Amino acid sequence: MSAISREEVSHLAMLARIDLQPDELDRLAAQLDVILDAVATVTQVAGEDVPATSHPMPLTNVTRPDEPRPCLTQEEALSGAPAAEAGRFRVPRILEED
Amino acid sequence: MTVTDTTEAVLAYDDVVAAYDPVLGLEVHVELNTATKMFCGCPTGFGAEPNTQVCPVCLGLPGALPVLNARGLESAIRIGLALNCEIATWCRFARKNYFYPDMPKNFQTSQYDEPIAFNGFLDVELDDGSTFRVEIERAHMEEDTGKSTHVGGSTGRIHGADHSLVDYNRAGIPLIEIVTKPVEGAGERAPEIARAYVSALRDLLRALGVSDVRMEQGSLRCDANLSLRAKVPGTAPGSAEQRAVPLGTRSETKNVNSLRSVERAVRYEMTRHAARLAAGLRIVQETRHWHEDTGITTSGREKSDAEDYRYFPEPDLVPMSPDPAWVDELRGTLPEPPPQRRRRLQADWGFADLEMRDLVNAGAVELVEATVAAGAAPAAARKWWSGELARRANADGVELAAMPVTPAQVAALQGLVDAGTLTDSLARQVLEGVLAGEGEPADVVESRGLRVVSDDGALGAAVDQAIADNPDVADKVRSGKVAAVGALVGAVMKQMRGQADAAKVKALLTERLAPADSTTDVTTS
Numbered sequence: 001m002s003a004i005s006r007e008e009v010s011h012l013a014m015l016a017r018i019d020l021q022p023d024e025l026d027r028l029a030a031q032l033d034v035i036l037d038a039v040a041t042v043t044q045v046a047g048e049d050v051p052a053t054s055h056p057m058p059l060t061n062v063t064r065p066d067e068p069r070p071c072l073t074q075e076e077a078l079s080g081a082p083a084a085e086a087g088r089f090r091v092p093r094i095l096e097e098d
Numbered sequence: 099m100t101v102t103d104t105t106e107a108v109l110a111y112d113d114v115v116a117a118y119d120p121v122l123g124l125e126v127h128v129e130l131n132t133a134t135k136m137f138c139g140c141p142t143g144f145g146a147e148p149n150t151q152v153c154p155v156c157l158g159l160p161g162a163l164p165v166l167n168a169r170g171l172e173s174a175i176r177i178g179l180a181l182n183c184e185i186a187t188w189c190r191f192a193r194k195n196y197f198y199p200d201m202p203k204n205f206q207t208s209q210y211d212e213p214i215a216f217n218g219f220l221d222v223e224l225d226d227g228s229t230f231r232v233e234i235e236r237a238h239m240e241e242d243t244g245k246s247t248h249v250g251g252s253t254g255r256i257h258g259a260d261h262s263l264v265d266y267n268r269a270g271i272p273l274i275e276i277v278t279k280p281v282e283g284a285g286e287r288a289p290e291i292a293r294a295y296v297s298a299l300r301d302l303l304r305a306l307g308v309s310d311v312r313m314e315q316g317s318l319r320c321d322a323n324l325s326l327r328a329k330v331p332g333t334a335p336g337s338a339e340q341r342a343v344p345l346g347t348r349s350e351t352k353n354v355n356s357l358r359s360v361e362r363a364v365r366y367e368m369t370r371h372a373a374r375l376a377a378g379l380r381i382v383q384e385t386r387h388w389h390e391d392t393g394i395t396t397s398g399r400e401k402s403d404a405e406d407y408r409y410f411p412e413p414d415l416v417p418m419s420p421d422p423a424w425v426d427e428l429r430g431t432l433p434e435p436p437p438q439r440r441r442r443l444q445a446d447w448g449f450a451d452l453e454m455r456d457l458v459n460a461g462a463v464e465l466v467e468a469t470v471a472a473g474a475a476p477a478a479a480r481k482w483w484s485g486e487l488a489r490r491a492n493a494d495g496v497e498l499a500a501m502p503v504t505p506a507q508v509a510a511l512q513g514l515v516d517a518g519t520l521t522d523s524l525a526r527q528v529l530e531g532v533l534a535g536e537g538e539p540a541d542v543v544e545s546r547g548l549r550v551v552s553d554d555g556a557l558g559a560a561v562d563q564a565i566a567d568n569p570d571v572a573d574k575v576r577s578g579k580v581a582a583v584g585a586l587v588g589a590v591m592k593q594m595r596g597q598a599d600a601a602k603v604k605a606l607l608t609e610r611l612a613p614a615d616s617t618t619d620v621t622t623s
Contacts, residue, residue, distance in 0.1 A: 060417050061421075064165045071150060077150075077152045089264040093248075
């Protein structure tokens with residue numbers, strides 16, 4: 001019933017920075033259709049007694065006091081970075097404006 | 099200079115407002131002055147070593163869970179209330195997804211269709227004393243991004259950069275984004291209204307005590323949206339006929355980081371849009387970059403289908419449902435509106451409109467208030483802050499409030515002048531000592547030996563010396579040319595290294611040089 005188009009897959013791939021070949025676009029469009037249909041069965045459960053929700057826990061207003069807590073050191077912060085320079089994360093040149 | 103810095107054609111401003119009706123949309127981002135970030139306990143201080151105020155949460159490391167800063171939420175609600183907004187009874191955070199290394203999570207935690215505050219207004223006072231109401235669409239909570247430095251390019255800008263370096267100390271600092279509804283009816287005053295709005299908002303945020311509101315440091319940032327539409331002849335800018343004309347395509351100008359720039363950037367964009375429209379060209383919906391030095395904007399990125407942020411409710415943060423009783427309590431903490439407060443203080447102090455405006459523009463109202471509270475006369479407090487201190491702050495390129503002298507010290511300094519311990523000129527030297535960190539005014543008076551010499555013997559000797567050194571001038575004075583005494587006063591003051599009361603010196607000289615038939619009783623030695 002859902003029909004995800006080739007163009008939509010291409011757009012999503014662009015947003016996710018995934019380089020897809022033309023044959024992959026066709027194949028994935030069909031697969032995503034099946035996945036969306038499967039997920040859509042959840043909507044059949046929703047009803048008067050089962051409202052739609054974004055959060056499974058019935059909690060609101062969870063906050064913490066505005067009190068500083070220990071940070072990582074610079075070395076720790078950068079330890080997982082593929083590249084670092086001058087205490088900063090080194091990333092490929094950014095194409096867009098700041 | 100990159101290729102995008104070419105100057106575009108502009109139309110003369112009078113011609114712009116004769117033919118077009120401007121519509122503004124202003125987005126202001128304000129960094130809150132909380133001690134910690136919005137969703138983690140990292141401190142928010144400015145100027146720390148890079149990546150030393152970071153943790154697994156704000157670095158987006160796997161498994162880290164954010165928790166909302168209670169004071170961030172409180173500040174957001176107070177801002178909403180001060181802007182006459184409705185406060186959401188229930189709302190959520192949302193993820194704004196995008197690929198850009200300034201957020202290590204690949205999304206920014208923000209609010210989308212459920213802002214904490216919405217539907218408000220701010221009444222803005224203009225230079226001519228009239229008021230313009232700017233309607234507020236929403237104020238929502240989000241987090242600031244990291245800071246990128248672009249390396250390898252010759253200009254330091256992104257174009258031509260070889261790679262970028264990112265510091266995440268700023269990532270996660272609480273931000274409130276305040277968005278206006280389309281501002282219609284501004285007409286030719288659109289640039290002034292844009293500036294006045296940001297200025298009024300800054301005053302309000304400062305009065306609320308929720309932010310440093312330093313535009314030059316980026317804790318208050320403004321993006322100015324502008325579009326033009328054809329003007330309906332013979333109607334006022336805010337008329338129903340004019341409002342019925344569909345909005346034109348807008349541009350969004352960023353990097354506008356002073357009040358003056360807000361006004362200039364809007365004015366420039368009006369003239370640029372008008373030139374394009376008059377030439378039959380279309381306006382490109384895009385981000386523009388303001389250049390303070392050249393006073394123009396250049397093209398940033400085009401806003402097209404790339405603006406697909408795939409917002410969805412943030413699953414890691416639970417919804418917010420502020421208790422109405424708490425919101426009412428916060429309403430009780432709102433400050434007196436700044437324009438009202440200014441009018442009250444101006445009346446109390448007896449200042450002229452211009453004097454008061456200078457204080458406001460210099461950001462000195464609170465400083466003068468505190469100085470007066472510490473015992474100084476209003477006129478004296480104003481003289482120090484909008485005179486000597488404003489001049490020095492300006493020369494050093496710092497905010498007046500950041501000068502290393504407290505209102506209490508200024509009041510103490512003025513107290514020494516009032517008591518006759520210091521002359522104005524000596525007081526300025528003492529101030530210099532205070533600013534240099536030499537201690538309280540009284541300490542500087544002692545350590546630099548700057549008090550007015552009240553020893554009549556020393557002063558009398560200096561007066562006699564000056565008369566002896568300048569017999570010609572002395573004769574002139576004796577013969578009735580009273581104005582000539584000034585030169586002798588100068589000589590005495592020089593001899594006393596400024597540490598004498600000029601009026602007293604003049605009195606002593608006049609006594610000694612009185613014409614022979616004078617009845618003045620010369621009693622000093």
